[in-house]
Amino acid sequence: MKNLFILIAIIFIFNGCIFNNQLTEEDCKKQGKIYKEKEVLNLRTGKKEIRAECI
Numbered sequence: 751m752k753n754l755f756i757l758i759a760i761i762f763i764f765n766g767c768i769f770n771n772q773l774t775e776e777d778c779k780k781q782g783k784i785y786k787e788k789e790v791l792n793l794r795t796g797k798k799e800i801r802a803e804c805i
Contacts, residue, residue, distance in 0.1 A: 778804040 778785040
């Protein structure tokens with residue numbers, strides 16, 4: 751029973767890493783918002799990344 755609980759907990763924790771939740775321009779248009787990409791600095795790696803958001 752304890753092993754089953756640990757397995758379910760691990761699956762629940764890593765569930766967010768499995769699915770791709772990136773915004774697309776079509777998703778923003780469906781919501782009636784404006785799609786915008788901006789370049790931001792990732793403080794962990796020190797490299798610039800492009801992030802998308804609906805405004």
